[in-house]
Amino acid sequence: xxxxxxxIKLRTDHYFKLTKKIVEKHGDIEVTYxxxxxxxxxxxxxxAIDWIxxxxxxxxxxxxxxxxxxxxxxVGAGECLMYISGKLSxxxxxxxxxxxxxxxxxxxxxxxxxxxxxxxxxxxxxxxARHCAGAEMQELMAYGASVGSKKAxxxxxxxxxxxxxxxxxxxxxxxxNGVGTMPHALVGYAGSTLNAAxxxxxxxxxxxxxxLIDYFGKEISDTLEVCKELKDMANKGLLSVRIDTHGGRFVxxxxxxxxxxxxxxxxxxxxxxxxxxxELKWLVGTGVSAAALWHLRLALDSNGWKKxxxxxxxxxxxxxxxxxxxxxxxxxxxxxGSYIPDSWSETYATAxxxxxxxxxRVKIGREFLLPNKI
Numbered sequence: 001x002x003x004x005x006x007x008i009k010l011r012t013d014h015y016f017k018l019t020k021k022i023v024e025k026h027g028d029i030e031v032t033y034x035x036x037x038x039x040x041x042x043x044x045x046x047x048a049i050d051w052i053x054x055x056x057x058x059x060x061x062x063x064x065x066x067x068x069x070x071x072x073x074x075v076g077a078g079e080c081l082m083y084i085s086g087k088l089s090x091x092x093x094x095x096x097x098x099x100x101x102x103x104x105x106x107x108x109x110x111x112x113x114x115x116x117x118x119x120x121x122x123x124x125x126x127x128x129a130r131h132c133a134g135a136e137m138q139e140l141m142a143y144g145a146s147v148g149s150k151k152a153x154x155x156x157x158x159x160x161x162x163x164x165x166x167x168x169x170x171x172x173x174x175x176x177n178g179v180g181t182m183p184h185a186l187v188g189y190a191g192s193t194l195n196a197a198x199x200x201x202x203x204x205x206x207x208x209x210x211x212l213i214d215y216f217g218k219e220i221s222d223t224l225e226v227c228k229e230l231k232d233m234a235n236k237g238l239l240s241v242r243i244d245t246h247g248g249r250f251v252x253x254x255x256x257x258x259x260x261x262x263x264x265x266x267x268x269x270x271x272x273x274x275x276x277x278x279e280l281k282w283l284v285g286t287g288v289s290a291a292a293l294w295h296l297r298l299a300l301d302s303n304g305w306k307k308x309x310x311x312x313x314x315x316x317x318x319x320x321x322x323x324x325x326x327x328x329x330x331x332x333x334x335x336x337g338s339y340i341p342d343s344w345s346e347t348y349a350t351a352x353x354x355x356x357x358x359x360x361r362v363k364i365g366r367e368f369l370l371p372n373k374i
Contacts (some may be wrong), residue, residue, distance in 0.1 A: 108144025116152035128337030142169035
């Protein structure tokens with residue numbers, strides 16, 4: 001048994017396997033499946049089509065896949081993504097797995113397009129891997145992010161996603177290797193933010209550095225200390241700082257009152273309109289807020305470090321990105337995995353057979369899947 005067949009045997013829904021045996025016993029038939037989703041998405045078919053095509057080829061058969069859209073196209077709720085035609089005995093047990101490879105990527109692409117479009121001058125790093133349930137999901141999310149990002153680049157002139165956090169998905173973004181310099185663990189090992197920066201510089205001479213600044217809760221103090229120590233790199237634009245302050249505390253030097261004061265001076269429209277509780281947290285609350293970004297940028301600029309870039313991470317979802325964009329918070333790059341769909345039920349793709357032996361037939365309520373001409 002091939003690897004494909006063993007995988008299908010273990011992972012496909014059992015009733016599809018039973019159906020396959022029944023069809024083989026009682027007579028095969030040509031069918032056409034319509035594949036669709038229940039919400040608007042951006043079309044990301046490659047991983048699903050590559051898989052189903054490889055399986056069918058390994059079985060020595062041919063199928064026809066009629067795609068209704070090109071990769072990266074908008075697809076409305078209920079619109080058919082593709083039609084798949086072939087022998088029912090060959091297609092019956094493949095549905096479970098190819099649907100898994102379709103829906104999540106389409107929603108991730110939808111989310112990343114919005115994030116990159118809302119912040120067109122900000123670069124993004126795909127940091128979804130740590131939030132994924134294994135390698136397959138990781139591949140789906142990175143692929144989706146690359147498609148959504150490319151659409152934003154082409155249509156909005158956005159910088160979009162410049163890479164991913166690991167090598168295995170870097171190729172989706174045109175890179176050979178992952179992007180990133182230091183985690184909190186390195187700062188903890190080094191004993192200070194400055195030591196971590198110096199260790200990195202000594203180990204990787206000539207490379208640009210992104211220094212993580214929130215480990216000791218001294219985001220401003222540690223940033224200025226590192227800039228002073230690495231002044232040549234800072235003045236050449238080779239030094240960045242990443243702020244990843246968790247939601248349990250304010251960034252050094254801030255509290256609620258000071259956060260409001262900062263935004264009142266730098267983005268007054270941000271707080272002079274109705275805001276939800278969550279929006280207020282993103283604006284003036286704990287963690288990496290809009291006020292925190294202004295606070296860090298002003299500290300850098302007032303001390304002469306205008307070429308030092310700010311990388312933000314920690315919960316940058318599509319909604320948070322939209323808010324950060326609307327108030328003009330200063331950020332050069334965002335590391336995020338928060339384009340992973342919040343509600344996984346929205347990622348469910350569905351396949352219904354709409355034609356049996358050349359005769360149109362679909363379960364009641366799904367007539368909208370029938371095309372004028374297949």
